Amino acid sequence: MIAHPDTLPRHGDAAADHVDTLAVHGGRDDFIALGVHAPPIDLSSTYPVPDLPAAIASIDAMVAGGTPTGSAIYSRLYNPTVARAESAIAALEGAQATVAFASGMAAYTAALLVARGRGNHVVAVRPLYGSADHLLASGMLGLEVTFTTPDGVADACRPDTALVLIETPANPTLHLVDIADVVRQAGGVPVMVDATFATPILLRPLEHGATLVLHSATKALAGHGDVLAGVLSTNDETWLAALRQVRLLTGSVLHPMAAYLLHRGLATLPLRVERAQSNATELAARLGAHEGVTAVHYPGLGDTDPRGVLGRELLGPGGTLAFELASDDPDAPARFLAALELITPAVSLGSTDTLIQHPASLTHRVVEDDVRRAHGITPTLMRLSVGVEHVDDIWRDLVRGLDAVASARRTVASAAPHHAMP
Numbered sequence: 001m002i003a004h005p006d007t008l009p010r011h012g013d014a015a016a017d018h019v020d021t022l023a024v025h026g027g028r029d030d031f032i033a034l035g036v037h038a039p040p041i042d043l044s045s046t047y048p049v050p051d052l053p054a055a056i057a058s059i060d061a062m063v064a065g066g067t068p069t070g071s072a073i074y075s076r077l078y079n080p081t082v083a084r085a086e087s088a089i090a091a092l093e094g095a096q097a098t099v100a101f102a103s104g105m106a107a108y109t110a111a112l113l114v115a116r117g118r119g120n121h122v123v124a125v126r127p128l129y130g131s132a133d134h135l136l137a138s139g140m141l142g143l144e145v146t147f148t149t150p151d152g153v154a155d156a157c158r159p160d161t162a163l164v165l166i167e168t169p170a171n172p173t174l175h176l177v178d179i180a181d182v183v184r185q186a187g188g189v190p191v192m193v194d195a196t197f198a199t200p201i202l203l204r205p206l207e208h209g210a211t212l213v214l215h216s217a218t219k220a221l222a223g224h225g226d227v228l229a230g231v232l233s234t235n236d237e238t239w240l241a242a243l244r245q246v247r248l249l250t251g252s253v254l255h256p257m258a259a260y261l262l263h264r265g266l267a268t269l270p271l272r273v274e275r276a277q278s279n280a281t282e283l284a285a286r287l288g289a290h291e292g293v294t295a296v297h298y299p300g301l302g303d304t305d306p307r308g309v310l311g312r313e314l315l316g317p318g319g320t321l322a323f324e325l326a327s328d329d330p331d332a333p334a335r336f337l338a339a340l341e342l343i344t345p346a347v348s349l350g351s352t353d354t355l356i357q358h359p360a361s362l363t364h365r366v367v368e369d370d371v372r373r374a375h376g377i378t379p380t381l382m383r384l385s386v387g388v389e390h391v392d393d394i395w396r397d398l399v400r401g402l403d404a405v406a407s408a409r410r411t412v413a414s415a416a417p418h419h420a421m422p
């Protein structure tokens with residue numbers, strides 16, 4: 001019998017206090033009793049119900065937003081492999097529970113659907129991940145949205161505001177938001193923090209007063225570029241039940257194979273974050289000193305941290321940075337990407353390999369042009385998700401890209417007509 005995930009130890013419970021240990025052991029407490037060393041992958045879509053009265057009690061518990069009291073009945077309602085990954089993430093997050101979804105955007109949508117049942121209005125601090133911005137701006141879910149700045153949350157909240165949304169560090173500008181300050185401004189309205197860039201290793205928003213923390217687990221949590229997943233964690237019973245109900249009814253469930261891979265990725269999360277962060281810190285310094293780069297955006301550098309949250313809320317700058325190419329040639333980003341031999345030109349982040357992309361063309365293409373520019377998503381901005389390779393190899397490839405941009409600039413300059421002085 002698989003132990004019920006809600007009975008597994010939480011962050012701070014006796015078995016383990018350190019995040020490195022929790023990352024390895026979370027969601028595995030009943031393995032000795034089961035006689036296994038790796039999480040069993042349960043691919044059942046339906047579960048036997050030989051005892052009908054017990055099945056009725058179990059389905060009633062799940063429909064009310066709880067967990068099964070007996071048979072899981074049907075995999076859209078509950079899956080033990082998914083529950084293990086959820087339990088492991090809740091331990092890292094210091095949360096009562098985590099609810100896993102098919103993707104980060106499915107998790108976002110579930111939170112907004114719950115909010116929709118509580119009020120007509122949400123407040124969102126820009127910049128946000130492009131699709132999240134687009135989902136909100138489209139009005140698709142029937143919510144009225146006020147977009148604001150980190151200082152404008154109190155003014156933006158209304159009696160019918162059901163949720164305040166922030167993302168920190170923000171995608172793709174790496175700007176930091178002070179969670180405790182936003183919670184104070186929200187004055188009792190629940191705050192949801194998308195902490196995908198930070199991971200729970202560097203930021204635990206619930207400790208700073210947030211009601212919900214969201215991760216695109218597609219990124220560093222799974223960590224190997226082979227999973228789509230999203231997770232929401234909370235200590236609030238009513239949100240927890242409502243999120244499970246939305247997942248159950250909309251069917252936005254995480255597949256157990258994906259949950260298994262996510263769970264496996266968590267074991268090395270602290271190691272990967274540490275290595276990616278030390279690489280990124282070094283690369284931010286080298287890029288900042290390179291003549292082919294006009295600005296580097298990385299937590300703690302430039303104007304990214306106006307309220308000094310690095311060290312207070314965010315425990316480290318992380319593995320993602322952005323930089324501006326010193327070129328006004330609209331083809332410069334494409335030239336840069338075409339010259340790379342090691343770094344993968346691709347969206348997403350938090351993988352073992354280094355990824356680079358051009359936000360204005362890809363992740364933030366769906367955001368309106370004026371909003372993009374107002375939030376620093378310029379035509380020359382490149383976003384780099386640093387992997388765990390050797391830093392010198394990543395650097396050599398970045399220099400290849402910067403050289404390609406510079407040599408195109410020199411070619412254009414030398415081809416320009418020279419006018420003889422009269």
Ligand SMILES: Cc1ncc(COP(=O)(O)O)c(C=O)c1O
Nearest residue numbers: 103104105129171196216218229
């Ligand atoms: C910060 C952030 N939040 C949410 C998402 C959406 O996650 P997913 O792609 O898993 O749906 C992404 C995806 O890039 C992201 O970067």
